[in-house]
Amino acid sequence: MKNNSSFLQKLFFFLLLSNASSGQDLLDELDKNIEVPKQFSIATFKSTRVINGHSVETMAKKHLDFRIAHRFGTLGNGAYELWGLDNATMRISLEYGLTDRLMVGVSRSSLQKTYDYLVKYKLVRQTTEKGSPVSITAIALADAITLESSPSFQFYRNIERFSYVGQLLIARKMNENLSLQLSPTLLHRNSVEDVGEANTWAVLGVSGRMKLTKRTSINGEYFYRVPLENGRIGVISPTSLYRNSLSIGFDIETGGHVFQLHFTNSVGMVERQFLVQTDGRWLKGDVHYGFNISRTFSFDKKNK
């Protein structure tokens, strides 16, 4: 009898305590009833370009990127040429997100009066927990030289003016400050201006960015190129005028603009131009100052 009542006493107090819900208990109870949302890595890079080359980023759905880029003459030209500032090549582009993963773009460059067109698709997005360790974006580009035929660069048919590039951009946001990217690339151009240069190339890009503050970063980019001849790995001609593209830059992000300021040995901003037609030599002062300015406009009226 006595044992029974003391057992019931303990049971009663146990139940009383288990019914009481303190703030923390209530929060724990809430946690049991909600699911943690999947976290995709955002802002691996601040812009769709690292410096010259593409990053894994695309424009969001119904967002338009208006880009203006300049590359100036070489620093080695000295004070008379204002270290290259007197000679500028320009590129103006419009890039638009059809969906959150698919982007299309069109640009016009003053160098060789080139138009280029792109389609870019985010295949895989990096997640913070289970899922992919990297983001992978595929891009297909074509460019057309609209410069009139000249004795040094003769076009017999319009198709000869075209070049094509396919890239797989693979990037990982290592932490909040550091992102790294590999860009294996295949390039083919229908006609070649310089004797001895190949039509088809395989290029491997290595690029990255390191944030200095919340809104600024240092970016670097290098493209290692290998000519392909008859489908096999060739050798770069010893008399080739060209070298691998190497660039270093500084990004500043303010509200809707991203300013990218850099030094590069490539004067061209179209893939064909900077991947396989870079003729600047860093050690000889053939370095071009340049910048990209990107401004994002949103045409997404509805709140999702």
Add this chain to the structure above:
Amino acid sequence: MKNFFTILFFTSFATSLFAQNQWICKDGTTSFFSATAVEDISAKNKKVASLLDISSKEIVVKMYINQFQFTNQLMEEHFNENYLESDKFPTSVFQGKIQEDIDFKKVGEYPISAIGTLQMHGISKKTRISGKVKVEKGKITLDAKFDVLLPEFGIEVPSIVVAKVSEKMAVTNHFIYLPKP
């Protein structure tokens, strides 16, 4: 004595099984808004979760920062990456207690206020939130509004955008609670 405890024992069961003390909201809406001469900022989170205990009058609200949706994707990216730093502080939580003596079983509309801790961006602050609650059969609706001053939660607005981002955000909440099964 034994009878007394036996009755109390069964009563305590009754409290937990039949009175339905806990009410849950799994897709509440929290939105915030600020207007400056240059730009309006607004975002909505439609996946806010909250638990209301009508016997202890305690309330908890929890939301994931990366579920706030903006019309401008770039604004959403900056909100997460630069302002709220949602990778470091993924959630915002309010834990509080309702001050008024409200009979949640009686149908009607009542003004309501809660005092508790609001935690955001890694900083906790004692906050008083007021609003109104509407009790209907099988449903409790809570509407509450309050202002958040960004500097109080360590959220910095850089001088370059101070004309566009106001330091005071007006936060609006709308939660519909159903009995927790």
